[in-house]
Amino acid sequence: xxxxxxxxxxxxxxxxxxxxxxxxxxxxxxxxxxxxxxxxxxxxxxxxxxxxxxxxxxxxxxxxxxxxxxxxxxxxxxxxxxxxxxxxxxxxxxxxxxxxxxxxxxxxxxxxxxxxxxxxxxxxxxxxxxxxxxxxxxxxxxxxxxxxxxxxxxxxxxxxxxxxxxxxxxxxxxxxxxxxxxxxxxxxxxxxxxxxxxxxxxxxxxxxxxxxxxxxxxxxxxxxxxxxxxxx
Numbered sequence: 001x002x003x004x005x006x007x008x009x010x011x012x013x014x015x016x017x018x019x020x021x022x023x024x025x026x027x028x029x030x031x032x033x034x035x036x037x038x039x040x041x042x043x044x045x046x047x048x049x050x051x052x053x054x055x056x057x058x059x060x061x062x063x064x065x066x067x068x069x070x071x072x073x074x075x076x077x078x079x080x081x082x083x084x085x086x087x088x089x090x091x092x093x094x095x096x097x098x099x100x101x102x103x104x105x106x107x108x109x110x111x112x113x114x115x116x117x118x119x120x121x122x123x124x125x126x127x128x129x130x131x132x133x134x135x136x137x138x139x140x141x142x143x144x145x146x147x148x149x150x151x152x153x154x155x156x157x158x159x160x161x162x163x164x165x166x167x168x169x170x171x172x173x174x175x176x177x178x179x180x181x182x183x184x185x186x187x188x189x190x191x192x193x194x195x196x197x198x199x200x201x202x203x204x205x206x207x208x209x210x211x212x213x214x215x216x217x218x219x220x221x222x223x224x225x226x227x228x229x230x231x232x
Contacts, residue, residue: 024124024227024228025053025228025230026054026102026103027228028046028056028057028101028120029058029060030043030046030058030059031098031099031110032060033061033063033075033097034073034074034180035068035072036097037175038098039097039111042100042109043098043180045111046100046183049183050183057183058160058162058186058214059074059182059183059184059186060079060082060186061074061075061076061182061185062076063075063077063079064080064095068173069172069176070172070174070176074182078189079189082189082222085222086101086222088222089222092107096109097110102116102123103228104223104224105224105225128148128227129147129149130147130148130155130226131145131146132215132228132229133229134213134215135231136209138209139209140207142203143192143202143205143215144201144202145195145200145217147198151197151226153219154196154197155220156191156217157201157203158215158216158218159189159190160188160213160216161186161187161211161213162214164183164212166182168180184212192205212231214228215228215229215231
């Protein structure tokens with residue numbers, strides 16, 4: 001059963017955008033919990049999505065099911081807050097697991113592959129508005145971006161640090177006895193800058209030389225993802 005929670009809403013440069021639609025990667029954010037019995041199929045689906053070149057997949061573990069017998073070792077209140085931010089932006093009064101957010105705008109039950117893939121294809125067909133490049137230089141990542149179409153709001157530039165794969169034996173709770181594998185487990189997601197798209201963007205940020213990262217350029221208020229790039 002899908003789990004719901006209601007709440008009151010008080011290399012050289014890697015260019016990830018081109019002139020033609022259908023070439024840019026699509027960001028898929030999975031909101032999941034090791035304490036949710038309906039989440040393991042979604043976790044398995046994200047493993048498959050993470051292997052695709054046309055998708056950038058991130059796993060964000062929430063903490064609101066920790067009370068039912070197993071505390072998710074990757075859960076972070078910041079992930080819960082981000083999921084609730086998406087819900088508020090979409091005028092939804094609940095959050096649930098497993099939920100996938102596609103390019104910041106569409107949501108879908110994360111264990112329904114046909115629905116997930118249909119949304120990915122739809123977003124791939126959308127025109128690009130931002131050209132984004134990222135390159136690793138030792139202990140820094142250099143980010144460059146330029147608008148390829150008019151955008152009437154500043155954009156939020158974020159960086160996500162993640163672990164490519166983790167496997168955990170679940171000892172208690174709804175998934176007791178299972179061993180779960182998770183792809184691209186987010187360990188930190190932070191804002192780097194607010195970018196006025198009237199001018200090109202250039203910035204650098206420190207990273208561990210071996211740490212894979214994803215750079216997300218997104219409309220404010222948990223809006224549409226205009227560009228995304230990954231460095232492993």
